[in-house]
Amino acid sequence: MTTAAEAALRRVLAVFDLLIDAVDEDDMVPALMPLLLAAVPGDSIVWAPHPAPGDRVCLPGDLVTPEAAAAFARGAGEDPLVAHTVAGPGTPARRSDLQSRAETLAMPVYGEVYRPLGAEHQLAMAFPAGYADGARRRVCLVVNRRTPDFADRDLETAGMLRVRLAHALGRLAPRAPQVPPAAALAPSARDQVTRREAAVLALLCRGLTNEQIGHRLDISPRTVDKHLEHAYPKLRAGGRVAAANAWRAGSATR
Template sequence: MSAAAEAGLRRILAVVDLLIDAVDEETLVPALLPLLLGAVPGDSIVWSPRAGTAERPLTLPAGLLTPDIQAAFARHAAADSLVTHTTLGPGTPMRRSTLQTRAEFHALAAYAEVYRPFGAEQQLAMSFPAGYAAGRPRKVCVAISRDGSDFSDDDVAAAALLRTRLSRVLHRLAPPVPPPSPVTHRESAVLALLARGLTNQQIAHRLAISPRTVDKHLEHAYAKLRVNGRVEAANAWLTRGRTAVRLGP
């Protein structure tokens, strides 16, 4: 094994050692970020503890994302293929250069307002399951950026190795998942119509309620079924069936 490979392995093992001894996420993450930057070398790292939400991410260096940068990111995230990969896609370690050319990256509105200000010319990002929050599956996103050469295949492999271990540890540290609240009879009726392919407007007409009330019933049902949208809710209703879902008043 070359000296460079041995040094890289030591940096990965330093992360693994920290994960083994972790007792809570609050103290783990600040100690973890510099070690991750050692294992997958970069100039900065962003740890988003609630992927797809407005919760403030943790960064190294600290304060990397100003309020203006965060606001710009929120405006342009939907058009960023790397963000889509981590928030909606499989979340496996991915180099930005695998998804788009340098010219395509520089053409993004997010490049000028988000990435260029902190030197994110090259990026490697990933996401992974991390237990539950508010009764719903939780995903953490991690993005490592640097200004020089692109990330190597070895960097991607190191990130993949650590991704699995990070997910396992965060599942272990997550609070226990409380038992689901019962779905009410009205929520049950809305779910049954949703599973039949009706729109919110059609459901509202069928049940003689307002579309806004349908939205609220679905919002509550999603949390109780621990799903994130209409398709998952319909699938849950169809696969579990009414008799498999506890009903409340």
């Protein structure tokens, strides 16, 4: 093993050691952030629980201003990397895996948020983190870099960390409520969804944007949006994330 490989392994093991010894999430996260940023090197890192954006933790601590947070909330809905982590599978992914450079630059959220933050390249993942107010909770983790883009070895490291993070959060985070989560669908509610709405929801759960869903189903992005608008009340969901969570929960009960 080379000296560089040994150093990388030590950085990963430092994360594992902290996760093993952790007894409280709130105390763990501030100590964990610099270790994660050393294991997957970058210029900044964001720990964002969902659904609880106010609990976001950043390194450096002043990374996201209130103005940037508001701009992100406005534009994140059409960001494929956000969809992949918040409503999709959450496996480690680079932005460059999901969209071209031209597509990145064309997003309003890039100019308003990512470019000022120096997030020219991003690697993101998500993992389950117990429950909050009866709903499934997950943490989205994003590492930002100015240059260069993340390498395959960074993805591999992130994959190892994700497994351990999910295990630690499952141990530390709130447990499932005794009453089934409100997001879980009764069969009658699921049966109200049309076949085309179901196809759109299935792709939404995979983290695809309206444009990508429309391309897969040979319909316009506006038609995709209309199908989602019709599905929301049937699923008792207020938006894309809630609808994806509800559809995924309903699938698990069948």
